[in-house]
Amino acid sequence: MRFLKGLLTTAAVVSLAGAALAEGELHIYNWGNYTNPELVKKFEEKHDVKVTIDDYDSNETMLAKVRAGNPGFDIVVPTDYTVKIMIDEGLLAETKPSEMANFKNVDPKWVDVYFDEGRNYTVPWQWGTTTFAVDTAVYDGDINTYAILLEPPEALVDKINMQPDMYEVMNAALRYLGKPLCNGNPEDLKAAYELLQTAKPKWRTIEYGMIQPLVSGDIAASQGWNGATMRAREQKPTIKYAYPKEGFSAWMDNVAVLKDAPNMENAKLFQDFIMDPENAALISDFAKYANGIKGSEAFLPAEFIAAPEITIPEGAPTPVFVPLCPKEVQDKYSQIWTNLLK
Amino acid sequence: MSDAAQSLSGADSDPIKRVAAAQARVARRGFRARWGLVAPALVIIGFFGIGPLLITVVYSFLEAATYGGVIWNFSTDAYVQFLFERDIFDETLHFSWAYPQIFLRSILLALVTTVFCLLVGFPTAYFMATRPPNQRTLWLFLITLPFWTNLLIRTYAMFIILRDDGLVNNTMIWLGIIPDPLRIIHTDFAVCLGLMYSFLPFMVLPLYAALEKMDFRLVEAGYDLYADRWKVLRRIVIPLAKPGIVAGCILVFIPSIGAYVTPLLLGGGKELMIGNLIALQFGNARDWPFGSAAALILMIMVLVSLLYYVRSTGAKAGLGHG
């Protein structure tokens, strides 16, 4: 017992000592496996700050924790629609990145976004699109349509994975039917539900882990993100990312500072830091998604820039951000989703 | 000592009164000891367990806010939603089997898991309990050691074994038992296997604790009375191991109803279990009151069956062991 206490005390002292060596601290709360350690080290050395990174696996978890009362985080990285929620609820600090030194590097098309017009609160971290990946060795026809997932060809039946995200699945169905998104129209919803019902037996799984199953061959087509697909393609070159002609969504993760952040100044320094093209390149290089800073291409490998997952081919529709739908529509989606999965 | 002196010099030397006073003292001490010992458990669980529980109850009677969280308006929508749903077209309420079905499936799966755990766990615990004393702790560690790795990793390893292209299928094909791979993964059977794997020590350890103290002279007596193995097992060993069986079943059944990771990883996610359903409400579906209500309904179901069991065995125990 005494040994144990001694062990714990030593550990505590050592960890405290470690913290005391730096000028200041920064507590980042980010998605898991999403922050380049090199980026962190560079920031720590430049500003003499000790950085801690903690992980979450969904916006809702992070939001619940911040809403309940910030346990000490400075920086969070919410997705676009969550940024809007947090700004509306007064959870973010208005750090005015638009007035920071490196702001000139932000690509103009990402400045006036629906969730943070003029960028008064957040800085782009990474952005990507969500469609699906297909193993062309199994099916080599035209993959640029949601029919692959919803009315699949024979070769792909029982080898399809969907994301366990009811919005992505509903959006795929609605787009395929040519109906508007955030749809509360009963007729449209019924059609979408029936389509999904007939498609479901042809799916194999509904989960997020798509890289492994694609590479190992358990799955031949999977709903997923562009960066994840690139990582899968690195291991299995026949995997191709689709750009469905019916339309598809984009999303953007942004770096935001919490309102009662204990290390406000260091947090602002971090926001400024990542708007530098060279640092933005570090971010992209790690998780394999595009960032929102122009000039970072100079620091990224050419095959990354040219990759089909990063550069949207000519003729493909423009991706759109999809804001959150009104409550009644959310409830209806929820009902459909539960009935689909019961 | 002072008590005795007091009572001697005290009011009456009436023996009946003295005995009564002594008995009252013992009773009070017993009362203090009882409540004193159980108090830490009650306090810590009461405060940190029941506090959050109350929050859950309160939340289940509120309205859901659009972006997660709650609005402080009283509403029984969450409970209504459990059994009824609104038709998409005419907004009328009609009875829906969706949620009860999810509940029933999870409960059934948990029951099957518990039974399998018992069938495998009982012999294992018995075997462990009958090893020579110096070996027993070793066996205890042997059984628990796999569980000092992370559940997710273990379940993923199980996934690798059960895949179409995995160990089990490849071995069976190599042995010539089956021509094509069997679909094991992404079925209820795989989920059951996975749950059994996660919860086996929860069955084995309480059983072991109960069996280890069993007096084998009783078993010997049974054999002396010409009973065969089965009868001895049925009428001597199992009744004596009953507390262990009860404890093990409770520790396996209840957590497996609310299991989350295993059904997701091994079941494929095409069918919701209670754990996934409730987690969904606090996630994507943004309906905290419904999540709270579903959790409470589950709890009440479990509580009622637990209570029923405790009452029935409590009475029998009082009669059986005098």
Next chain:
Amino acid sequence: MADSALPTLKRRRSLDLKRQGGFASIAFFCVAFLYAPILVLIVYSFNGTRSTAHLEGFSFQWYAAAFANDDMQHAAWISLQVAVVATILATIIATCAALVTTRTRPWRGMTGSYMVVNMPLMVPEIVTAIATLIFFALISKALGVQIGIAKLMIAHTVFCIPFAYMPIRARLEDMDKTLEQAAADLYATPWKAFRRVTLPLLSPGITAGAMLSFVVSFDDFTISQFLAGPGETTLPIYIYASIRRGITPEINAMSSLILVASIVLVTLSFLVSRARR
């Protein structure tokens, strides 16, 4: 009955009487079943490629990566701290509670106490997680201080108590009172009787309870995820959060290392207890 006329017959029987047909084979099957995934895990930690599903080549790269991964090591360390504290507290509290709710005549509040002790078992984890988060936030706001890692330790203790309680109770129920009564007859105080008679008799149950408690705490994800503050990420949180981005065999390597460390620890304690005897 135990006369010398039939010693061989009796001896043969007493070897047999503990055996039940097929039980040994089931036990060995059980161990095989438990360890098969562990072996797979260890084998894949030496995988030459970054796949966690296909074996190609042999390499130590993942162990090197695990040693270099400070975040993962820190997470493992936090998990260990929380699990040890929670196990110790939960086992002590559970023992007290078990002593008082078993083997006695029913007293008022006994069933109620039993229900309360087992309450954390019954609430689905996600609900406990969110409700406890809100609860601690309220306390924080009321007291004006940040609670830190104690949040995790307290929450873990709470849900570990039922897991420690059940095996101890199973052990205690029907435990013969005569030994303790004998101790009392020999003028032992209740405390002494407890320490030298009850506790040793109870120790398999307490060990079982402590082990279950540790396992449950070390593996916990949902509750920890919602309560962890900065620098308090536990190992399960780290692993789960990496899943969406793709698991690498690095995690297998870390798990194998933890396993090896546990084996070393267990062997050491075994040797120590043997030496003491």
